[in-house]
Amino acid sequence: MPRKVEFTDTEFMIVQGARLIEDGKTLFVGWGIPQVVAMLAQRLYVPNVTQLFEFGAVGPRPVLPFVRGTMGGPQNTYRSLQWLNMNWAFSFSAAGYMDYGMLGAAQVDPYGNINSTCLGGTFEKPERRFAGSGGGNQVASHCWKTIIIMKHEGRRFVPKLDFLTSPGYLDGPGAREKAGLPRGTGPYRVVTSKGLFGFDGESRRMTLLSVLRGIPVREVLDGMAFRPLLADPVGEADPPTEEELRVLREEIDPGRFIIRGERML
Amino acid sequence: MPRKVEFTDTEFMIVQGARLIEDGKTLFVGWGIPQVVAMLAQRLYVPNVTQLFEFGAVGPRPVLPFVRGTMGGPQNTYRSLQWLNMNWAFSFSAAGYMDYGMLGAAQVDPYGNINSTCLGGTFEKPERRFAGSGGGNQVASHCWKTIIIMKHEGRRFVPKLDFLTSPGYLDGPGAREKAGLPRGTGPYRVVTSKGLFGFDGESRRMTLLSVLRGIPVREVLDGMAFRPLLADPVGEADPPTEEELRVLREEIDPGRFIIRGERML
Amino acid sequence: MKEKEIRAEGNVEYRFTHPDDFREHVRDRKGRNPASKLCSAGEAVETFVRDGDYIVYDFSSLTRGPQALVREVIRQRRKDLWIGAEFTLHESSLLVGAGCASRIDVGFLGYGNYIGRAVCAGRVRVYEWTNGGLALRILAGARGVPFLPSRDLLGSDNMKVSAARTIEDPYTGGPVCVVPALNPDVAFLHVHQADETGNARIFGTNLFALEAALASFRVVVSAEEIIETDEFRKDPMRTTIPFFLVDAVVHAPFGAYPGAMPARYEIDLDHVDRLNSLDTDERMRAYLEENVYSVSDHEEFLDRRVGAKRMRDLRRRATIVEGYR
């Protein structure tokens, strides 16, 4: 029987993300937390995943520990199979070669549409301004399965976005295809600090698949401004294992730049 | 007073071509005779010309003597400034960076349109089939000044082409721009084994500028199936100098793969 | 899913794949697992080249062409192939002469008289895209878009014997040329170095090696040398093609023979002169019998038709190595 271990909400989020990736597939890695997820996944579970960074690093093996604030530097692009540029990177995704994409988000709606641009006010004078799409729009448009990873905070789960930066299922079934986005693509999972969501195959609406063991479903739903569908039954996600935490804390992020967060359990 | 020297029609054609290029400019070099013209020009007159080959050799300094039948090999792409590929090479020309282009032709019409595809019959079953455009269409479409180089033979100067492979002035003034080709481009000179042609600034029709000294204008015109305009006066082109011939024969093409032809003078 | 749609506009047939159909092939049939794809030329052609396929290759017959693979296609007597012929010098003659190819997208259709006569006799259908147009079609296929625009072809007869079209540019209102994406069934790429999984290096210029690898349903790499994956990771700027675009890796020293492999061996001009002289079906048959059908594979061809002495001499003549590393 596993001992209870203490961990942060960010650690749980990262661990959940890392468990989702299949080995021998390709992963388009966004800025920040997705970088750390990819490191943990490749270190523990999927040695043969091929990472792609939008500025043209193909198959990098980032140096551990993680170096903050320099995705394009020699540490993160270390031992790549190939160094190219941005137009080539997005050719790989546009032509169908990227299995998974992983992105952060400021807001997400029931169809998995992402806002990472601005909040409140108008677009010209918002109340808060974020970095914008970066390459997120391309990742969410092109990759076969997009994974959104974000803290479980109420203001982030909204019925309607303040700005649609990167497409989920837009306004429902068939909408992506109708808009001209590649067939068969779309958001696959939303990974949060409390649970895991998928998308219903028919309605394309966000569906709660599982919650961190010990957290009531109600607590997860309370943290959202819309009500997702519920899997039947809603599963339970294992907390981080000691090995996952050890690798995260000792090998990947000993400076705790990324993994600090609220303590859980 | 210069001694009379013996030379071939091909040698005269090459020498005329080499005298046309300005130093410190770029030259998009077609297959075959244009390669030799570029070598002679760079060796004697324009050391700072930058050659471009369609498969992405930028600024090569081909090894002398000329190696036949292998434009893409290490000898011809020797000491390039950059090795790229075809889509980049045509980006250079499309974006306006190529001053001169030099091409051969099977047929040319009064507007400097080029046929290098087929003769007679139908396109599907012609009487003679040539190599086709290669990159000639792009060179003639994009370069600021296109130079056509070909033997002076009657069947080559025709009022109407059997196939329009690479655009000259199409059917007259303004036609290139109307078709969507880049503004201000077009054929600049036609270099033959007997004379040199330009294009009238208004009518865009081929104009005889000069003939090899000693050849009657009539002989040049007799070798054409249409009557070009005549410069007033029609000039006289100097025959190849001893130095030009020496470099051509001893340094560039001692095997006489290219420069053999009918003897002249 | 219509993977291999042949469309027609008037008399003009052209190959077109909806980007979504190509993407689904990539998703379902291309391996992103870095497993060994090493096999013989015979196995590669047996597995990955089918009758009716559309084939492209890089670079030319005279330089770094995939000649061992082309000979294997002839040996296995594929039929009704369609060639995207950027710099097709002898390949077209051989493939048409052997009865393997029935359509050619041109490109540059040189040289020798055989292929010209075959066109005149109506034995092979040709369409004119030009080198730039074909390269752009393959770039479109590689970028996952159904077309790309350019400012050439316009005003020329190539637009009548290809499916290039003129559209109105939405920003200037002026006419621009567009060409449809090309996703070939097969790309043959002969490279200097590859690892077993398909990472590959070409030294020198190329036509559209990465574009063709991205755009093609099946990619067969033949390589002068097989090296360790680790070598690619030590020098990522030298990589031309990453492994997950590649379906088969063939170790084929002298795979470009009789053409040259820059910095490895020179062109065999005597053999090329013989190729240039193939002007009748009788001579073509004799050449194919001697150099293709009568030998069981590339290695037997090298042993019995080329020989160690000639290979040694051709290697020795490749004196320019600067820059090719």
Place this chain on the structure above:
Amino acid sequence: MKEKEIRAEGNVEYRFTHPDDFREHVRDRKGRNPASKLCSAGEAVETFVRDGDYIVYDFSSLTRGPQALVREVIRQRRKDLWIGAEFTLHESSLLVGAGCASRIDVGFLGYGNYIGRAVCAGRVRVYEWTNGGLALRILAGARGVPFLPSRDLLGSDNMKVSAARTIEDPYTGGPVCVVPALNPDVAFLHVHQADETGNARIFGTNLFALEAALASFRVVVSAEEIIETDEFRKDPMRTTIPFFLVDAVVHAPFGAYPGAMPARYEIDLDHVDRLNSLDTDERMRAYLEENVYSVSDHEEFLDRRVGAKRMRDLRRRATIVEGYR
């Protein structure tokens, strides 16, 4: 000739140059003569950067960014600049904070609070093209076409706050996104090695270095090292940009400081943390005074604000050199 046309669609302004106008600039104003273009950063900005210019750069603030050139633009107090901001981290903050920039095409508008607040306060106008959209616009400019198509942006709000449009693909009939070509007035490229004429080498990945060099009216290269032209001819595969695209070459060791130059020196995280902490105009002014206005040029900045000891330490920390050559 309207070199610098600013168009509007609804509320959205965008920069557009007809390919013919750009071509004529290239013909008349770009030098194809391999003369020396070596000059100081001050001279380069004085000569080639004007008020109202549209500027792009490569790579990011943290890695191989043209920081010495950006500081010089601020020092010379250019006004009303428009930034094509692919990976703009601190440049945007500094250029907006210094009153140099009034418009930004985004891209990735990170980070720190300063630039976000400036947007919210309406002190700078932003348009959303996304990274892929901006890279594609520059590719269109480089290829001499007025637009390029893609299958992203579709369905997103970026299409409402940019001039990207949806058109019907002529081959599938389906909707595709198109973006207009971008020909920036100025491209800043900081490279590992350049010669005096402008041939340049970047080691590692890049955003769109060659595209931006082809597409831009004026190209300023700053280089860690100046090397001989002959070095480029010995290794043509290593060349990123050929000389005839380049207008000025600035020898600027530590030109990417406080960011890193791969294989040369590491990022100065202390300095970057200070940049990240610039959240008020007061702090911004103090930073600019200390690091830009109070020093006459890049060399004085290095001597008086960075110092040989810190530079030595940053060099020592750049321990990964594999592949960067």
